[in-house]
Amino acid sequence: MILRNGGFVLRINELLLKDRDVVRAVIIHELVHMRLKSRWHNDKFYSMLFTYIDEEEYWRLYERMNEIVADHLIQRLRQQRQR
Numbered sequence: 203m204i205l206r207n208g209g210f211v212l213r214i215n216e217l218l219l220k221d222r223d224v225v226r227a228v229i230i231h232e233l234v235h236m237r238l239k240s241r242w243h244n245d246k247f248y249s250m251l252f253t254y255i256d257e258e259e260y261w262r263l264y265e266r267m268n269e270i271v272a273d274h275l276i277q278r279l280r281q282q283r284q285r
């Protein structure tokens with residue numbers, strides 16, 4: 203996240219910390235935002251991103267990240283139903 207004063211804050215969902223490859227992909231993603239000083243996901247963003255991480259690997263990790271978050275949400279819904 204880029205701050206108004208030009209600073210930068212990198213926030214990572216705690217759930218993702220269990221997978222180091224996902225963490226690496228998230229950090230690279232955020233560093234590209236920082237380098238471009240932009241929060242947009244446009245062609246320029248992706249072309250720089252894929253100089254730091256293989257495109258196929260990135261999308262595989264992106265999918266894994268979504269699975270981690272989805273599994274967590276499904277578990278929470280199940281727990282709520284059991285109450």
Ligand SMILES: [Zn+2]
Nearest residue numbers: 231235241243
């Ligand atoms: Zn982004």
